[in-house]
Amino acid sequence: MTMPVGNKKLPEEKVFKDPVHRYIHISDELIWDLVGTKEFQRLRRVRQLGTTFLTFHGAEHTRFNHSLGVYEIMRRIIEVFEGRPHWNGDERLLCLSAALLHDIGHGPFSHSFEKVFNTDHEEWTRHIILGDTEVNTVLRRMGGDFPQQVADVIEKTHPNKLIVSMISSQIDADRMDYLQRDAFYTGVSYGHFDMERILRVMRPTEDQVVIKATGMHAVEDYIMSRYQMYWQVYFHPVTRSAEVILTKILQRVKDLKNEDYPFKYPPDHFESFFRGAITLEDYLDLDESVVMYYFLMWQKEEDAILQDLCRRFMNRRLFKYVEFDQHFMMNEWLRLQQLFADLGVDPAYYLVVDSSSDLPYDFYRPGEEEDRVPIHLLMPDRRLRELSRESDVVEAISGKKRTDHKLYYPSEVLEEPGQEDTKQQIKDILHLKLGKIER
Amino acid sequence: MLPDHAKIMALLEDTKEVIGRKKLQKIVYIGKKLNLPFQEKYTFRMYGPYSEELTLRLEELCGLGLITECKETKSGYYQYRYELSEDGTSFLEKFPLDWPAERAKPVLQSLNSQSARFLELVSTMLYFDHLSKEAVEARVAELKKSQNYRPEEFEEGWEYIESLQNQ
Numbered sequence: 001m002t003m004p005v006g007n008k009k010l011p012e013e014k015v016f017k018d019p020v021h022r023y024i025h026i027s028d029e030l031i032w033d034l035v036g037t038k039e040f041q042r043l044r045r046v047r048q049l050g051t052t053f054l055t056f057h058g059a060e061h062t063r064f065n066h067s068l069g070v071y072e073i074m075r076r077i078i079e080v081f082e083g084r085p086h087w088n089g090d091e092r093l094l095c096l097s098a099a100l101l102h103d104i105g106h107g108p109f110s111h112s113f114e115k116v117f118n119t120d121h122e123e124w125t126r127h128i129i130l131g132d133t134e135v136n137t138v139l140r141r142m143g144g145d146f147p148q149q150v151a152d153v154i155e156k157t158h159p160n161k162l163i164v165s166m167i168s169s170q171i172d173a174d175r176m177d178y179l180q181r182d183a184f185y186t187g188v189s190y191g192h193f194d195m196e197r198i199l200r201v202m203r204p205t206e207d208q209v210v211i212k213a214t215g216m217h218a219v220e221d222y223i224m225s226r227y228q229m230y231w232q233v234y235f236h237p238v239t240r241s242a243e244v245i246l247t248k249i250l251q252r253v254k255d256l257k258n259e260d261y262p263f264k265y266p267p268d269h270f271e272s273f274f275r276g277a278i279t280l281e282d283y284l285d286l287d288e289s290v291v292m293y294y295f296l297m298w299q300k301e302e303d304a305i306l307q308d309l310c311r312r313f314m315n316r317r318l319f320k321y322v323e324f325d326q327h328f329m330m331n332e333w334l335r336l337q338q339l340f341a342d343l344g345v346d347p348a349y350y351l352v353v354d355s356s357s358d359l360p361y362d363f364y365r366p367g368e369e370e371d372r373v374p375i376h377l378l379m380p381d382r383r384l385r386e387l388s389r390e391s392d393v394v395e396a397i398s399g400k401k402r403t404d405h406k407l408y409y410p411s412e413v414l415e416e417p418g419q420e421d422t423k424q425q426i427k428d429i430l431h432l433k434l435g436k437i438e439r
Numbered sequence: 440m441l442p443d444h445a446k447i448m449a450l451l452e453d454t455k456e457v458i459g460r461k462k463l464q465k466i467v468y469i470g471k472k473l474n475l476p477f478q479e480k481y482t483f484r485m486y487g488p489y490s491e492e493l494t495l496r497l498e499e500l501c502g503l504g505l506i507t508e509c510k511e512t513k514s515g516y517y518q519y520r521y522e523l524s525e526d527g528t529s530f531l532e533k534f535p536l537d538w539p540a541e542r543a544k545p546v547l548q549s550l551n552s553q554s555a556r557f558l559e560l561v562s563t564m565l566y567f568d569h570l571s572k573e574a575v576e577a578r579v580a581e582l583k584k585s586q587n588y589r590p591e592e593f594e595e596g597w598e599y600i601e602s603l604q605n606q
Contacts, residue, residue, distance in 0.1 A: 115478075122482065156483045159581050325503070333441075334533060353441050357495035373485060403499040 007093060007142065016068060020181050024072040030142060031071065031096055037134035038284075039104055043067055045287035049182060050109050051242035052233065054316055056186035063103045069177035070167070074099035076199055077166055077173060077209075086162060086204040093142065095163055098153035099173055104128050104135065108288040109246055115358075116250040117273045124283055126151045131280050161207035169208065170364055170375045171198070171222065179225050182233060190228035193221040203378055210376045210384060219375060220393045223364045227397050237406055240354050241318040244408045248349045249295065249309045256303060265297040305349055312410075319408035322430050324353055332429050333407075339426050345413055352408045364398065443478045444500055445536045447493070451506060451523040452531060453544045454551040458511075458520050460494075461486055465558035466550045467493055472565045473603055475543050487563040487583075497521070505530055546606055553599075560588055561596050572597070 008029040016024040026032050034040055043064040052059040074095055081087040105125030107113050114120060128135055129151045139147040152158035156168055167173055176195055183191025201215025211219055233239075253267055257274050267274075269290050272282040298310040312318060324333075337347040345351075364375070364387075375387040388395040409430070414423045450457075450466065457463045468488040471477045479490040500506040505527035509520040523531070550558065563583065567575045576593050 114480075120480070157578070157582060355441075355444070355496075355499055357443075357492050357499055372489075372491075403495065403502050405499070405503075 018065070018069065018072070020069055020177070020184050021072045024068050025075065028093060028096065030093055030138065031100060033138045034097065034100055034135060035068070037138060039128050039133050039135045040064070040067070040101070042284060042287060043103065043106070045289050046106050046108055046110070047288060048178070049186075049233075050111060050239075051246055052182075052186065052236070052239045054242045054318070055236050055238040056188070056233070058185045058187050059182070061181060061185040063106050066177055066181055067100055067103050069181055070102060070173045071096060071100040073173040073176050073195070073199075074166060077202060080199055080202055081204050084204055086206055091160065091163055094146070094149055094153060095166060097139065097146075097150045098163070099167055101125070101129060101135065101150060102154050102167055102174060107283065108286055108291045112243055112247040112250060115247060116254060118276075119273070119278065119283075122155065125154055127280055127283075129154075133280065162204055162209065165208040165373065169373060171209070171211070171219065175226070176222070179222070179229055182229060183225070186233050188229075188232060190232060191225050193225045194218045195222075198222060205378075205384075208373055208376065210378045211387075213377045213379050213385075213390070216377055216387070216391055219377075219387060220391050223387075223394050223397070226364060235356065235404075237321055238318060240406065241321060241408055242313065242316075244319060244352045244354055245309055245313050248352070249298075249306065249313060252303070252306045252309060252349060253298075256306065261303060264301055265294065267294060269294070305346060309349065319350075319352070320411040321406040321408045324405040324407040336426060336429055339422055339429075340409075342422050343413060343419055343426075345410070350410055350413075353405055354408060355405045356403045364394065441534070442536060444496060444503075444505070445531060445534045446477055446538060447496060447500060448505060448523055448527050448531050449536060449538050449540070449543070450547055451521055452528070453540075453547045456520055456522045457551055459518050459555050460497075462551070462555040462558055463497070463521060464489055464493060465555065465562040466547060468562045469550055469558065469565060469603070470543070470547060472562075472568070473546060475539065475546065476537070483566060487559050488566050500527070542606070546603060549603070549606075556586065557592070557596070557599075559583075559586070560592060561599060564593075564596050564600065 009027055010029055010032055014026045014032060016026075018024050026035070041064070044062050046063045047053065047059070048061050048063055048066045049059045078087075078092055078095060082089060102125070103121075105121040105123070105128055107119070107121060107124070110121050129139065129147050130136060136147050139150060149158065153160075153163055153167065156164050158164055165172065176198070179191050179193070180195065183189075197215060197218035198211070201212040201218065203210050203212060253270065254274065256263070257267065257270075269282075269286050272278045273286075295310045295313055298306050299314060301307050301310075333353075337351060340347040340351050376384040377387055377390055379385055388398050407430075414426060447467070450470070454466075457466065465487070467477050467479055467490065468481055471479070471481070479493040479496065481488040481490045483489070497506070497508070501508045503526075504524055507520075507522050507524050509522075510517055511520055553561075560579065560583075563579050564575050567578050570578065579588065579593075
């Protein structure tokens with residue numbers, strides 16, 4: 001590969017102050033100009049952790065902060081790789097651009113949004129990189145096929161698997177940034193690990209990044225951090241309650257639109273999403289500040305369900321939950337739905353099972369025969385060994401329970417006067433049969 | 440959410456059993472590309488389109504006792520056999536699932552009768568279905584060098600995709 005035509009250094013290095021990595025260093029004109037595009041600046045208005053700020057009030061950080069962090073980690077990995085076998089220095093700007101832009105397609109509260117409107121942020125990432133955008137204009141300065149290469153790395157379809165694994169694997173720049181950043185902004189004490197050590201022991205191979213065996217304990221720490229963050233932050237039941245309500249608001253708006261409901265505050269910014277004909281401009285116009293504006297206004301809508309759900313979200317009056325497990329099977333759930341309907345509470349919006357598979361996070365699991373490439377240790381004799389075969393700590397947590405289900409419902413309707421018998425039946429199912437205490 | 444779990448159970452009811460995690464991954468992906476209402480999100484991985492969400496959903500279904508996963512050894516390697524359990528059958532009978540049973544059953548049974556290697560090829564071809572036929576073959580050959588797909592397998596893949604789309 002020849003040196004790209006648009007590769008210029010800035011007259012002097014620029015730095016961003018960053019609470020996680022201290023400084024983010026930019027010396028390439030390409031990266032500086034990408035940060036300045038309107039599509040990248042939009043990421044300032046999309047929170048990294050969606051509704052988590054309703055549980056951990058510090059979690060207001062955005063995809064902008066995270067994307068810069070991933071770029072910085074990638075820059076430091078490349079410093080370690082320079083001059084080593086299998087590393088081609090000509091790929092440097094491709095790696096840095098992919099790291100910086102990997103989340104460019106995320107929309108507001110994208111996990112809930114994608115479920116209701118059947119969109120895919122990875123597809124929008126591709127559209128933004130390849131379409132008529134400022135990002136595309138900047139990338140094309142590096143050569144006509146450069147945007148396509150960046151899109152392929154992010155989509156994991158680039159033929160250079162080493163580069164893909166640097167940004168997307170079981171131990172990559174993306175995960176190493178979000179674990180530390182999310183821990184910092186939520187204020188939790190777990191989520192920390194010795195990244196400096198991990199960076200020092202990373203080695204490039206033909207098709208993946210591997211870790212020198214001497215760095216195993218630093219990687220164990222990283223795996224433990226990931227495990228703890230999963231249960232304590234990403235899977236927090238209160239965050240999931242807020243996410244359930246958010247999803248139901250969007251679902252209600254969509255249902256009302258289908259019924260030609262006369263909105264006092266019409267969802268103009270959502271029109272093309274209802275029609276399933278979303279333009280790039282429409283997509284980029286919708287950020288979290290716009291969505292929150294609608295939620296604020298819809299508290300005044302006549303529709304009782306939409307009004308109530310928006311009030312719950314804005315004022316943090318969330319649903320309560322009970323565990324939903326194999327002892328609480330179909331008969332009880334169907335009966336509960338009927339009892340809620342008898343109370344005049346629509347179970348389609350107010351009785352929701354949320355499962356671990358509904359969330360976009362995963363544990364470390366050894367790859368076995370599946371598609372996930374596991375973490376490999378580079379042994380002193382140059383053999384590669386899968387991490388859990390060498391580490392008792394990782395092996396111990398690899399086989400642990402990783403799924404759960406919760407049933408969310410509005411507990412206060414059970415405390416209001418009237419229809420006592422029906423309410424008692426609901427309480428019996430929720431509390432007595434499960435033998436669990438209401439949270 | 441439960442309706443998405445129930446769709447995977449409906450798949451296992453229609454196919455009776457699926458042997459191999461990779462095969463199940465590809466069946467759901469191809470089914471989704473044929474507009475069967477699966478919701479699992481897929482990304483491109485080592486063997487083509489792969490869904491972490493589906494992997495977790497299968498674990499959840501096993502945990503709830505609604506499906507069974509049996510690890511078997513065959514010719515020096517192991518594989519997983521998935522079937523609907525008795526509890527799962529009973530669950531599915533009561534669950535108000537919006538599922539296009541008439542259209543889905545022959546498609547899923549046909550997919551299940553194919554080899555995992557062939558489904559890997561077909562799912563990867565479908566992943567790049569926004570490209571021209573020649574470009575799809577070039578991309579698949581580039582990304583799946585180790586599988587070394589022959590020209591006649593590509594031809595068979597195109598014919599199979601067409602037959603599925605006409606079902």
